[in-house]
Amino acid sequence: MKTELLTWHSFPSSGYTVLRSGETVFTFDHGPLGKPPLYNHGHADALSITLSLNGRGILVDPGTYRYNQVPEWRRYFKGTRAHNTVTIDGQDQAVQETGFIWSRPFKARLLQLMNRNGTLFFEAIHNGYERLRPKVIHRRKIEARPGEIRIGDVFFGKGTHRFELNFHLHPEAFPSPQDGGWLIRCGPEKIFLRLEGDPGLEAIRGQSDPILGWYSPRYGENQETTVLRCIRQGAAGTVTFSTLIDLHPRVAGGIPLFQEDSKTGG
Numbered sequence: 001m002k003t004e005l006l007t008w009h010s011f012p013s014s015g016y017t018v019l020r021s022g023e024t025v026f027t028f029d030h031g032p033l034g035k036p037p038l039y040n041h042g043h044a045d046a047l048s049i050t051l052s053l054n055g056r057g058i059l060v061d062p063g064t065y066r067y068n069q070v071p072e073w074r075r076y077f078k079g080t081r082a083h084n085t086v087t088i089d090g091q092d093q094a095v096q097e098t099g100f101i102w103s104r105p106f107k108a109r110l111l112q113l114m115n116r117n118g119t120l121f122f123e124a125i126h127n128g129y130e131r132l133r134p135k136v137i138h139r140r141k142i143e144a145r146p147g148e149i150r151i152g153d154v155f156f157g158k159g160t161h162r163f164e165l166n167f168h169l170h171p172e173a174f175p176s177p178q179d180g181g182w183l184i185r186c187g188p189e190k191i192f193l194r195l196e197g198d199p200g201l202e203a204i205r206g207q208s209d210p211i212l213g214w215y216s217p218r219y220g221e222n223q224e225t226t227v228l229r230c231i232r233q234g235a236a237g238t239v240t241f242s243t244l245i246d247l248h249p250r251v252a253g254g255i256p257l258f259q260e261d262s263k264t265g266g
Contacts, residue, residue: 005021005146006019006020006021006118006120006144006145006146007019007020007021008020008113008115008120008122010110010113010122012110014031015029015030015031015032015108015110016028016029016030016031017030017110017113017122019120019144021146023053023054023055024051024052024053024054024247025050025051025052026049026050026051026144026149027049027050027051028047028048028049028122028124028142029045029046029047029048029049029108030046030047030108030109030110030124030126031046031108032105032106032107032108033046033093033094033102033105033106034102034105036105038100038101038102039094039101039102039105040100040101040102041100042078042094042102042105043077043078043079043082043083044078044079044080044083044092044093044094044096044102044106044128045061045080045083045085045093046080046085046093046106046108046126046128046138047085047086047108047124047125047126047138047140048061048083048084048085049084049085049142049151050084051149051191051245053186053189053191053247054188054189056170056172056173056186056187056189057170057173057186058169058170058173058184058186058189058191059084059167059168059169059170060168060169060170060215060225061083061084061168062077062082062083062168062214062215062216062225063077063215063216063217063218064077064216064219065077065214065216065219065220065221065222066219066220066222067099067100068099071099072211073211073214073222074099075096075099076211076212076214077214077216078092078096078099079092079096080092080093080128081164081166081212082168082214083166083168084166084167084168085138085140085165085166086138086140086153086155086163086164086165086166086241087163087164087166088129088132088136088138088155088161088162088163088164089129089132089161089162090162090164091129091132092128093106093126093128093129094106094128095131104128104131105128106126106127106128107126107127108124108125108126108127108128109124109125109126110122110123110124111123111124111125111139112141118145118146119143119144119145120142120143120144120145121141121142121143122141122142122144123139123140123141123142124139124140125137125138125139125140126138129157132157132161133159134157134158134159134236135157135158136155136156136157136161136236137155137156137157138153138154138155139153139154139155139156140152140153141154147246147247147248148244148245148246148247149244149245149247150242150243150244150245151241151242151243151245152240152241152242152243153165153240153241153242153243154240155236155237155239155240156236156237157236157237158235158236158237159235159236160233160234160235161233161234161235161236161239162231162232162233163231163232163233163234163239163241164229164230164231165195165201165229165230165231165232165241165243166212166227166228166229167193167201167227167228167229167243168213168215168225168226168227169184169186169225169226169227169228170186170215170225171215171217171223171224171225171226172186172187173185173186173225173226174186174226175193175203175226175228178192179192179194180194180200181193181194181195181200181201181244182194182201182203182228183249190249191245191246191247191249192244192245192246192249193228193243193244193245193246194243194244194246195230195241195242195243195244196242196243196244197240197242199230199231199232200230201228201229201230202228202229202230203226203227203228203229204226204227204228204229205224205225205226205227206224206225212227212229213225213226213227
């Protein structure tokens with residue numbers, strides 16, 4: 001991406017903003033859950049992001065897997081923990097009634113989108129956790145410039161809650177610990193991802209109880225992948241996440257974790 005122009009396009013109806021710089025593509029989801037009244041086929045993925053470099057997915061949406069006969073997997077892939085966003089108190093951003101039907105749908109909206117001297121600023125909010133007691137609002141701000149993306153998550157509300165931030169990697173993307181963060185390689189491509197503060201991000205792959213770290217490349221297929229996860233607990237107004245993504249890391253690489261063949265599940 002080095003010297004390429006950073007461009008963007010926002011799609012208000014679908015609720016996506018897409019950033020491009022050369023062969024780097026970054027997406028931000030601030031759209032609705034699905035089509036009312038049942039919201040079937042919707043996923044609870046408000047404020048989630050994806051990132052690809054030169055056609056290789058690095059931070060990905062894990063997919064769908066299957067519709068029937070595997071209810072626990074269906075619930076996982078539709079749920080908030082299977083997306084690159086924040087889960088609060090272990091709850092989805094809406095309520096799964098069946099494998100297709102949702103209730104208590106969230107509303108998400110883009111608050112800001114501006115270009116200031118070549119740096120893009122955009123910010124969105126969703127109200128899916130207003131149903132918690134006490135209620136919480138999640139707001140995500142993204143600052144992007146050529147070679148670097150910063151993601152800030154803040155929360156408004158009262159009471160103590162459990163906040164879980166997840167970044168799902170493509171199965172061919174392997175992380176290695178480096179300088180307080182993670183150097184992530186996917187073929188010839190690499191990024192550096194670091195979360196400020198403690199605790200930091202831990203790597204989880206192919207966990208079955210509870211389910212976490214799985215990817216469905218196409219319908220009916222399921223394989224292990226790595227998730228970088230951080231859990232923090234505290235008052236809604238005090239817990240934050242600040243994430244740096246360096247698209248051109250110069251750091252030397254350590255030994256990648258989970259470099260062996262992936263296995264299937266389900």
